[in-house]
Amino acid sequence: MKYCHEEYSTSSCGDCNHYNTCPGECQGNCKKCLEEVHFPAKYPLGKKDYDCERMLDFYVCDYTVKYTSEMLYLMRESEALKQIDNYHVISIGCGGCPDLMAFERYCHEDENGKSVNYIGIDVNKKWMNIHKVIKEYKTTTLRKAQFVYMDAVSEEYSEISQANVIVLQYVISHFYNTKQIEKISTFFDKLIQKIVAHKQKGKPFVVLINDVNSNNRGRDYFQLIIDKLHNEGFHGISKRFYFDYRIQNDFQRYGTRHQSTDILYNIPDELDIYQPWTKCSSAQLLIEVWEDDNV
Numbered sequence: 001m002k003y004c005h006e007e008y009s010t011s012s013c014g015d016c017n018h019y020n021t022c023p024g025e026c027q028g029n030c031k032k033c034l035e036e037v038h039f040p041a042k043y044p045l046g047k048k049d050y051d052c053e054r055m056l057d058f059y060v061c062d063y064t065v066k067y068t069s070e071m072l073y074l075m076r077e078s079e080a081l082k083q084i085d086n087y088h089v090i091s092i093g094c095g096g097c098p099d100l101m102a103f104e105r106y107c108h109e110d111e112n113g114k115s116v117n118y119i120g121i122d123v124n125k126k127w128m129n130i131h132k133v134i135k136e137y138k139t140t141t142l143r144k145a146q147f148v149y150m151d152a153v154s155e156e157y158s159e160i161s162q163a164n165v166i167v168l169q170y171v172i173s174h175f176y177n178t179k180q181i182e183k184i185s186t187f188f189d190k191l192i193q194k195i196v197a198h199k200q201k202g203k204p205f206v207v208l209i210n211d212v213n214s215n216n217r218g219r220d221y222f223q224l225i226i227d228k229l230h231n232e233g234f235h236g237i238s239k240r241f242y243f244d245y246r247i248q249n250d251f252q253r254y255g256t257r258h259q260s261t262d263i264l265y266n267i268p269d270e271l272d273i274y275q276p277w278t279k280c281s282s283a284q285l286l287i288e289v290w291e292d293d294n295v
């Protein structure tokens with residue numbers, strides 16, 4: 001976040017590529033650009049994707065604390081995560097890796113010297129400069145972060161071999177927004193085939209899904225992955241959670257309500273310019289795969 005803040009505050013939108021509304025009036029309003037990316041139905045002529053590095057810097061400063069906090073709330077609910085000492089995480093559509101920050105903090109909350117190895121897969125190479133900084137950050141807890149740039153929906157990937165955790169954070173909604181949702185079923189099939197091939201017997205495997213709490217932005221596809229895991233003979237448990245943030249209808253009461261919506265980090269004053277999110281608001285699915293029929 002420090003890096004992104006420095007990059008953002010020392011750059012300008014001189015070469016803004018936001019054709020529809022920016023020229024002449026953009027003046028660095030990345031908040032507006034991000035709103036357009038996140039709500040394409042509201043802005044049919046708006047920006048469609050994360051195609052601007054300055055906007056990514058802004059995104060990290062605006063959303064990271066919220067997303068990291070949401071992930072941490074979810075991780076604290078998992079029994080299976082407690083049983084794993086070395087997390088091998090695959091994060092699909094990893095972006096600026098708020099889940100990695102959550103894992104670091106989670107490991108420090110436990111006194112048993114847990115560690116994380118992380119592979120982030122993202123189709124967008126514009127994250128590369130931010131990923132370079134993340135790769136340099138190594139501690140005894142955060143052993144290694146690697147990144148693969150590919151389309152995880154359409155292409156084959158082999159990076160999953162050692163994984164015991166898969167994260168899908170704000171990526172299903174993005175698939176929805178970018179019309180990749182038609183391929184979600186085959187994407188899940190592929191993911192599950194990897195789990196079938198690589199799950200270590202007797203060790204739990206965890207899937208963490210954190211995303212927008214709206215039925216219209218992909219939330220109902222979460223269940224599909226559970227159904228598919230069952231069809232493959234996996235047993236385990238799944239739990240749903242939501243934050244009680246501006247709930248407008250009962251469908252948003254997705255499973256168990258988290259006790260609080262408060263973010264779990266202090267945001268430095270210098271980040272005020274981004275008007276960062278200070279409340280958690282997502283819907284979440286925790287899947288713990290404990291054993292399969294073949295054990």
Ligand SMILES: C[S@@+](CC[C@H](N)C(=O)[O-])C[C@H]1O[C@@H](n2cnc3c(N)ncnc32)[C@H](O)[C@@H]1O
Nearest residue numbers: 093094095122123124150151152153169170174
């Ligand atoms: C809303 S962002 C979420 C980023 C990050 N997970 C987070 O929680 O902040 C969605 C990310 O998914 C990536 N993405 C979209 N389609 C993808 C695909 N087919 N394969 C891999 N990554 C994809 C985008 O490039 C973007 O970085």
